[in-house]
Every structure is written in structure tokens, then in C-alpha cells.
Amino acid sequence: MKDALVPFESISYTKRFLTNCYEQQSFPNAKTLSYHTSYSFIYHLQQGRLYFKQAAQSPIEIQPMLLFYGIVQMLKACVLTADPFYPENSAILAHGVTTRKRKKQGYRFLDDEIKIQKNGLFLHSLSKMFHVKQMPSEKYKMNALMKQIADMHSLYSTMQNQKISLPVTYRYQSFSIASDLLDDLHMTANRFGLFLEQQNQNNWFNRQMGIQSNNHSITIPLHFKPTSYQSPPWLTAIDGKHYILRKREDFCPLPELSIHYLLLYNLSMICRYEAEWWGELHHNFEGEDLPFIKQFLSISNMKLPMLFEHYLCSLE
Structure with a gap:
């Protein structure tokens, strides 16, 4: 390697x-x-x-x-x-x-x-x-x-029967997440956009484009893909896949x-x-x-x- x-x-x-x-x-x-x-x-x-x-x-x-x-x-x-x-x-x-x-x-x-x-x-x-x-x-x-740490989530599922995150799909200049996330966070799409702005230390979130949502998914426009070493609220596993926590109280900006x-x-x-x-x-x-x-x-x-x-x- x-x-x-x-x-x-x-x-x-x-x-x-x-x-x-x-x-x-x-x-x-x-x-x-x-x-x-x-x-x-x-x-x-x-x-x-x-x-x-x-x-x-x-x-x-x-x-x-x-x-x-x-x-x-x-x-x-x-x-x-x-x-x-x-x-x-x-x-x-x-x-x-x-x-x-x-x-x-x-x-x-x-x-x-x-x-x-x-x-x-x-x-x-x-x-x-x-x-x-x-x-x-x-x-x-x-x-x-x-x-x-995204790589720990499977153990939470096995040991405590907790599904603490949802997978995030990266497409060209956007992240896509199941719309269940909004229900989990008790947020509307607009409120989730405001939440992301608070987490947007590196200006990866494209505010001008706005969040798009339907019954199945929400799409978050990006200026660029967040990095693996600095990605909250996106958690990056060792295989490069992204996840987001399902509870507001679990979020940590570190x-x-x-x-x-x-x-x-x-x-x-x-x-x-x-x-x-x-x-x-x-x-x-x-x-x-x-x-x-x-x-x-x-x-x-x-x-x-x-x-x-x-x-x-x-x-x-």
C-alpha cells in the first residue's frame, strides 16, 4: 500500500x-x-x-x-x-x-x-x-x-439493539438520507437546514441551493464533500461510507x-x-x-x- x-x-x-x-x-x-x-x-x-x-x-x-x-x-x-x-x-x-x-x-x-x-x-x-x-x-x-465513531455502530446494534445512525449516500455535490431522519430528529426540512448551518464550520453546506425533500429521502447540496478527519455531523467509517446519528442529543461537533x-x-x-x-x-x-x-x-x-x-x- x-x-x-x-x-x-x-x-x-x-x-x-x-x-x-x-x-x-x-x-x-x-x-x-x-x-x-x-x-x-x-x-x-x-x-x-x-x-x-x-x-x-x-x-x-x-x-x-x-x-x-x-x-x-x-x-x-x-x-x-x-x-x-x-x-x-x-x-x-x-x-x-x-x-x-x-x-x-x-x-x-x-x-x-x-x-x-x-x-x-x-x-x-x-x-x-x-x-x-x-x-x-x-x-x-x-x-x-x-x-x-461510525465503525462502532454495528456493535451498538448487536449488543444493545440500537440502530443509532442512518447511512448517507454521496452523489455528485450532494448527500442523500432517508426521510426517516427528520422524524427521528423531530425536525422539518427547513429546521434541519438551520441545524446544518450551525454545524457548517468548513462551509461544505450549500445554503443557496437549499435542502430538497420528498416522502422517501432528503437531499443536502454540498460545495464539497466533507473530509474523513473533520466531518461532523457526518460520520465516516473506515470503508469511506458516511452515516448520521438519529438523535439530536447524540450529536457532537468534535x-x-x-x-x-x-x-x-x-x-x-x-x-x-x-x-x-x-x-x-x-x-x-x-x-x-x-x-x-x-x-x-x-x-x-x-x-x-x-x-x-x-x-x-x-x-x-
Whole structure:
């Protein structure tokens, strides 16, 4: 398979790439800035890819740590494409999220919460890479985050008898969805159009054309097809197919890379500091946490390298 990140093993190519990134953002002295950031960019990229490679070859019990360290390194490389001065201070080096340190009796991973902090890599990467300036929520449940990953939906159907999404068909400059979605969301076509405008951070929605609806489907006109790494409210599976959630309360504006970051942070903390619970999870088979965690880790192993490749290649 083609390795789209191989060119970044050349310092001359990387300098040209970063110079172009900085020029497009109107940074003065773009060539000088790329000279100072190119080696750091390459080393973060190499470390991230090495963590991902090791995670794919490691027992599941330690995969969360390797995948989380991998996503941290890759995010730092990506942040350098938009912020040549990263890191400007020590506060920005923090992970930027936190969880409850001790797990209470009867703890369930899917019910656990993660809290967003004001400083650190999480918010900084959201701002620089995805132009998200303000978090819509301070806390997120693991179950809500899992639902943002399209590849998890089949497991929800099997384990909980929940059909939580509908398929989205891409046709030339439009998305088509079964009209059942409007009933699920309790929205008219016009109200759904207003909802999409609120989600329209990258201007993919063609407001002028308007949404067309009939008894069977609704058609959403697009300026361009949303990308796999930044697609809310469209969720993209690893096979490239698109889906949309059926409940308004399930919608989350975070890009999928950020969803993986939050889930992997919590799992990496658990496997490091909650060894007893983590060990029992893999041996007593009680509850539903283990299938969801195993499915998620399998998806992350396959999908994270692809998402980062898509992001960086979109900047070339």
C-alpha cells in the first residue's frame, strides 16, 4: 500500500511543505520558520508512527498507552503546520483533559466522564487544526464519544439493539438520507437546514441551493464533500461510507481525531493506574465494557494512521 507520509522523511521536502503551510497562513519569514520547525515536525511524526506500529503488534492490555502516546506525537506534528511557535509555554504541553482518579465500586467505563481543561494540547490542537475556538461542553461521557465513531455502530446494534445512525449516500455535490431522519430528529426540512448551518464550520453546506425533500429521502447540496478527519455531523467509517446519528442529543461537533484522543486518554490512564479493574475486565467478562473497548482499540489501530495521513495530505 502507498505510504503517503514517506516524503516527510526528507528534510528538503518537509521544509518546502511547511513553508507552503506558513505562506498560506500569511506568516512573515515563512522559510525561516520552516527551517526552525522541520526537524521537530519530522521527529514527532516518526515517534507517532512508531507508537502506532508497536500498538498494532502489542497485547490489547497495553495498546491504550501506545495509541495515546502515538496520537499525542502526531497531533504535535500537525499543530506545527499551523503554529510554528508551538510550544510557546509549559502550560500548553499538558494533555488538557482529566478524569476521575479513583474508580468507584460498580464502575462502568461507558458511564465514565472526561473533563476538558482550559490549557493543553487538546484545546490547542482543536483551535489550530480544526478552528474550534470554544468547547460546547466541559464534560463528555465515554458512551457519547463512542457513538461518534461510525465503525462502532454495528456493535451498538448487536449488543444493545440500537440502530443509532442512518447511512448517507454521496452523489455528485450532494448527500442523500432517508426521510426517516427528520422524524427521528423531530425536525422539518427547513429546521434541519438551520441545524446544518450551525454545524457548517468548513462551509461544505450549500445554503443557496437549499435542502430538497420528498416522502422517501432528503437531499443536502454540498460545495464539497466533507473530509474523513473533520466531518461532523457526518460520520465516516473506515470503508469511506458516511452515516448520521438519529438523535439530536447524540450529536457532537468534535472531529473524530479529538474523539479518539479523549477515549484513549481515559483508557491509557485506566490501564496504568487502575490495574486491578483493568485486569479483571479482561478475565471476568462481566458487563458490556470489554466488547466496546476491544472494538474501539481495533478501530483506532487501523483508523488513526489513516486520519492523520488524510489531514496532512490535505495541506500539500
